[in-house]
Amino acid sequence: MDLATLERALAEDGQPSYRAGQVWGWTARGAAGYEDMTNLPRALRSRLSERVPFSTLTAERESRSGDGTVKALFRTGDGRPVEAVLMRYRDGRRSVCLSSQSGCPLTCTFCATGQMRFGRNLTASEILDQALHFRRRESLDHAVFMGMGEPMLNLDPVLEACRRLPDLGVTHRRTTVSTVGWLPGIDRLAASDLPVRLALSLHAADPALRSALMPVNDRYPLADVLDACRRYHARRRRRVFVEYVMLAGVNDRYEQAAALADVLDPRVFKVNLIPYNPTASSFTGSSRPAIAAFRAALEGRGLRVTVRLTRGRDIEAACGQLAGTGAGPSPARASPARSRRSRSRAVSSGVGSQRDGSGSSSSEPRPNSFRNSGVVR
Numbered sequence: 583m584d585l586a587t588l589e590r591a592l593a594e595d596g597q598p599s600y601r602a603g604q605v606w607g608w609t610a611r612g613a614a615g616y617e618d619m620t621n622l623p624r625a626l627r628s629r630l631s632e633r634v635p636f637s638t639l640t641a642e643r644e645s646r647s648g649d650g651t652v653k654a655l656f657r658t659g660d661g662r663p664v665e666a667v668l669m670r671y672r673d674g675r676r677s678v679c680l681s682s683q684s685g686c687p688l689t690c691t692f693c694a695t696g697q698m699r700f701g702r703n704l705t706a707s708e709i710l711d712q713a714l715h716f717r718r719r720e721s722l723d724h725a726v727f728m729g730m731g732e733p734m735l736n737l738d739p740v741l742e743a744c745r746r747l748p749d750l751g752v753t754h755r756r757t758t759v760s761t762v763g764w765l766p767g768i769d770r771l772a773a774s775d776l777p778v779r780l781a782l783s784l785h786a787a788d789p790a791l792r793s794a795l796m797p798v799n800d801r802y803p804l805a806d807v808l809d810a811c812r813r814y815h816a817r818r819r820r821r822v823f824v825e826y827v828m829l830a831g832v833n834d835r836y837e838q839a840a841a842l843a844d845v846l847d848p849r850v851f852k853v854n855l856i857p858y859n860p861t862a863s864s865f866t867g868s869s870r871p872a873i874a875a876f877r878a879a880l881e882g883r884g885l886r887v888t889v890r891l892t893r894g895r896d897i898e899a900a901c902g903q904l905a906g907t908g909a910g911p912s913p914a915r916a917s918p919a920r921s922r923r924s925r926s927r928a929v930s931s932g933v934g935s936q937r938d939g940s941g942s943s944s945s946e947p948r949p950n951s952f953r954n955s956g957v958v959r
Contacts, residue, residue: 584707595848611747639711644843651894658928666712666780667899677724683731694905706742728760734767763807772814781823787841815850827856828868839879848884859900
């Protein structure tokens with residue numbers, strides 16, 4: 583719901599100021615439409631239905647996974663694709679993964695969103711309407727800004743949406759904003775008055791390999807980004823989640839785990855290892871034993887580590903798979919040659935090849951061999 587449009591329509595209708603709060607209250611609690619709002623005059627409900635669309639997004643398609651995950655493909659008013667995901671867990675948690683942009687301009691080589699055409703930033707209402715779509719179905723209690731886009735490049739609307747998420751049942755402390763390392767946004771988030779959590783997509787401690795995987799590292803080097811994360815921790819006193827996707831033969835060796843541990847203070851950071859979810863790139867995922875060995879190496883150096891429970895891979899709703907295409911087989915979203923070139927760059931830098939034979943295996947099993955490994959954060 584476009585709240586600015588709502589407030590303007592109510593003012594033009596001569597309604598008292600509290601009407602906007604009444605409408606939003608019903609909406610946030612999962613009302614299906616204006617007709618459900620029984621404490622509003624019937625004539626007003628009818629006029630609002632004609633003048634203020636109940637959502638800024640049009641739901642185009644839904645896909646349902648065997649594990650209970652639901653992915654929704656929306657279109658904005660100007661036709662931009664947006665995807666959001668509802669993740670259901672056995673312990674009763676209901677977490678919604680929200681997009682902050684249509685597409686993403688930062689082109690991480692292993693991420694499907696980074697390989698699609700960037701559209702634009704989303705408004706706060708467009709972000710909220712993703713969550714409201716699922717709230718109309720059931721209660722929500724967690725939100726992660728880990729869908730399409732880089733939230734720190736659209737931080738004002740993201741924070742505006744965060745301010746209203748508690749009305750839907752998602753507290754600030756159960757809201758996480760993820761970034762690839764857009765340094766100015768990390769500092770702005772730390773300076774804000776919202777106690778939301780921060781997650782950093784890191785994926786490699788070696789600068790050359792990280793730049794090959796994530797070009798943003800050339801603009802904001804990892805050392806500077808980690809300093810910004812420490813400033814966030816000093817202000818918030820909450821650990822920063824470090825996200826690390828496990829790519830077979832690329833970033834999953836013992837010495838790479840040791841290098842990662844060397845740059846992370848266990849008092850500041852907690853590591854979340856992510857089994858790779860297949861996209862159109864040439865990467866394959868690390869095996870279960872490789873992930874277990876990497877985890878053990880980090881824990882042996884004092885870091886807290888979890889392995890993300892993969893949700894919705896069969897409908898392309900898992901981490902790194904959102905590309906605005908809805909359900910079905912993966913389309914050709916990226917040139918495999920481009921991904922191979924990026925990977926070759928990392929190998930030629932001396933980072934992607936075995937050096938001492940120790941650590942995890944570089945074998946490349948079928949990606950779904952570890953589909954249900956580990957636990958979510």
